[in-house]
Amino acid sequence: MKILTCPMNGPRNIDEFQSFGPVRETLDPAVTADAxxxxxxxxxxxxKGVVVEWWRHVPSNYFFLAERDLVSNEIIRTFDASQRSGQS
Structure with missing residues (x-):
């Protein structure tokens, strides 16, 4: 069983979580072309490398961020989105 540490709820079975993919930069709709x-x-x-992804603890509906190594699938750390400092 794989365990993921939720910043709010502590260590939990990974089946309690849903991944929402990597954090991406925000595009300005006023200056961004359709392409x-x-x-x-x-x-x-x-x-390859480390990516910061959005995750949700489904029972509590708590969204947070996780740094994950894409090669080994190791979750390096999890943290609240308010702790994000200028990463995209």
């Missing part, structure tokens, strides 16, 4: 929006919405990066 840029298409790329932003429908093209996924397929890279």
């Amino acid at each position: 840029d929006w298409s790329r932003h919405l429908f093209r996924a990066e397929n890279r």
Whole structure:
């Protein structure tokens, strides 16, 4: 059984969580072309390394961030979104 540590609820079975994908930069709709929006919405990066992702603890509906190594699938740390400092 894989355990994921929720910043609010502590260590829990990973079956209690839902992943919402990587944190991405916000595009300015006033200056962004349609092609840029298409790329932003429908093209996924397929890279190696560490990524910051959105996760949700389903029973409590608590959203938080997790740093995960894409090669080993190891979750390095989890933290509240308010602790995010200028990452995209």
